[in-house]
Amino acid sequence: MKKNLLMGGLLPALVLGSCGVAGAQPAAMDTLTAIEQNPETVNQAKAANEPVTQESLQEMRRQLEEQLQQAQELQNRLNAQLGSLEKRMKKVEKRSWEPQVDIHGYGRLRWDKHNFSDFNGTDRKSVWLNLFVNHRINDRWSLHSEHEFENDLSSNTGAYKEHGKSRPVLQLYAQGRVGDVNVKLGRFYLQSPYKFTYDEKVNGWQVNYGIPTKWGRKAEFTLSSGVSTSQTFHGDTENTKNVWDQYYENTQMLSLMGVIPVAKNTNISAHYGRMTMRDIHLERKTWSMGFDTKLNRDLKLTAGIAKSDSETLNKSHFIQLQYKEARPDVPGSYDFYIKKYLQRGHTGMSNWFNDDIVDVTRGDDTPQLDEKSNGLNRWDYRAGEFNGIRIGLDYVPVRNTKLLLHYTYGKLGIFDPDNHGGNHDGEKKDYSFLRTQLEMYF
Structure with a gap:
């Protein structure tokens, strides 16, 4: 029961809590998708009657760190895209405020x-x-x-x-x-x-x-x-x-x-x-x-x-x-x-x-x-x-x-x-x- 709670609720909550900046929602969704598509994680979740051991906790920690790293990489890529978009918007604004022809x-x-x-x-x-x-x-x-x-x-x-x-x-x-x-x-x-x-x-x-x-x-x-x-x-x-x-x-x-x-x-x-x-x-x-x-x-x-x-x-x-x-x-x-x-x-x-x-x-x-x-x-x-x-x-x-x-x-x-x-x-x-x-x- 405790293991189900950890895999089904605690892990996504930790991921969502660590990504409360630009790009957090895509990172969290990718993390949940990764959990669902990982057979090993699903099998561990189904094995609810098995006792929690030190090895299983370490494995869960390793998987969580990998998912957090993936979320961080997604966030960095999104921030880079936002920075590039901001530069392009500034150029458009500059051209709109500086007319093609100026007479004074x-x-x-x-x-x-x-x-x-x-x-x-x-x-x-x-x-x-x-x-x-x-x-x-x-x-x-x-x-x-x-x-x-x-x-x-x-x-x-x-x-x-x-x-x-x-x-x-x-x-x-x-x-x-x-x-x-x-x-x-x-x-x-x-x-x-x-x-x-x-x-x-x-x-x-x-x-x-x-x-x-x-x-x-x-x-x-x-x-x-x-x-x-x-x-x-x-x-x-x-x-x-x-x-x-x-x-x-x-x-x-x-x-x-x-x-x-x-x-x-x-x-x-x-x-x-x-x-x-x-x-x-x-x-x-x-x-x-x-x-x-x-x-x-x-x-x-x-x-x-x-x-x-x-x-x-x-x-x-x-x-x-x-x-x-x-x-x-x-x-x-x-x-x-x-x-x-x-x-x-x-x-x-x-x-x-x-x-x-x-x-x-x-x-x-x-x-x-x-x-x-x-x-x-x-x-x-x-x-x-x-x-x-x-x-x-x-x-x-x-x-x-x-x-x-x-x-x-x-x-x-x-x-x-x-x-x-x-x-x-x-x-x-x-x-x-x-x-x-x-x-x-x-």
């Missing part, structure tokens, strides 16, 4: 005012709309494009009509991963650390690799190559094609940059770049190094130096101190900064000057300058360097907007009008630049 962008209302010591200032009011379209191909690859539309509100014309062209498609590239390496192919925007030496589009390729550090941020290394536009050969004595040409669109560029965290709130950045005029094989190399660090919670210091292998105008530097940070997703946030810098034209890989600084021969408002020249020839006022200060303020009045205001003042170093390239003649001309801009993100 921003608009800008801008007012610029440049003043030169020998020329009346020019006002330029313009409106811009930039649309970004992202198309997800799969979990690794996607297509990206940027489309820009602009209008000069002062003359109701396209902002680039002076150059005889427009720029409706700024970027169009494929982005993906090959192993642990991020890859770009097509026309993409490249910016050197702090926009110090390069700020232009590239038709080519890019690879990026990140190495984790103990500071919680990756050390990023980026190699890029392709065809780009450069102004760095302007006023270069080795430019045998045309020493005063300002824009070269047929230049081959190579760029290697790295941003390395060296402390909790400090990064060191370095950049090597090479621009080559492909038709005459004139080559320029530029090196830059800088750092940014948080002095405290709200105060950030950034600085950098640059040098090229040009014989003239080949060194630049800057230092900037910023308080707070304006974030478009945080209404009421703001920042204030002051920047001191010396920029010389032959250190930049792409732009003659950064930060939208211009001389009287550059920019979209040169026709207006000709009208206000008072008989002066603006080509006699080519500038090879800028030395000055910028004071700026950014403010977020409401979410997804930013109000930008900055004022720049300094001296433009002027080329010798009779010098066919090379250094400037030592003359310094006053220059100031005021920008007011409202950005709206969507």
Whole structure:
């Protein structure tokens, strides 16, 4: 009787009690089936009148351990299947929340005012709309494009009509991963650390690799190559094609940059770049190094130096101190900064000057300058360097907007009008630049 109770009630109860997790019911049913299909167990159950011995108890214990092991194996297999199903469900949820095509962008209302010591200032009011379209191909690859539309509100014309062209498609590239390496192919925007030496589009390729550090941020290394536009050969004595040409669109560029965290709130950045005029094989190399660090919670210091292998105008530097940070997703946030810098034209890989600084021969408002020249020839006022200060303020009045205001003042170093390239003649001309801009993100 005791043996019948043990085999018919205690054994299944023990099995069911030991499997009270996911997969318990299938395991218990398989255990009962195994008992019923085991002739030896059934014969022992029928032999109710036989005395319970030590041997029979050991045999029952062995059979129970085997059945428990089978139940555990069934449970493990079921848990693995549930884990795989959960991963697939997460992928489905991710795809459902991340649409195949994503469109976002921003608009800008801008007012610029440049003043030169020998020329009346020019006002330029313009409106811009930039649309970004992202198309997800799969979990690794996607297509990206940027489309820009602009209008000069002062003359109701396209902002680039002076150059005889427009720029409706700024970027169009494929982005993906090959192993642990991020890859770009097509026309993409490249910016050197702090926009110090390069700020232009590239038709080519890019690879990026990140190495984790103990500071919680990756050390990023980026190699890029392709065809780009450069102004760095302007006023270069080795430019045998045309020493005063300002824009070269047929230049081959190579760029290697790295941003390395060296402390909790400090990064060191370095950049090597090479621009080559492909038709005459004139080559320029530029090196830059800088750092940014948080002095405290709200105060950030950034600085950098640059040098090229040009014989003239080949060194630049800057230092900037910023308080707070304006974030478009945080209404009421703001920042204030002051920047001191010396920029010389032959250190930049792409732009003659950064930060939208211009001389009287550059920019979209040169026709207006000709009208206000008072008989002066603006080509006699080519500038090879800028030395000055910028004071700026950014403010977020409401979410997804930013109000930008900055004022720049300094001296433009002027080329010798009779010098066919090379250094400037030592003359310094006053220059100031005021920008007011409202950005709206969507």
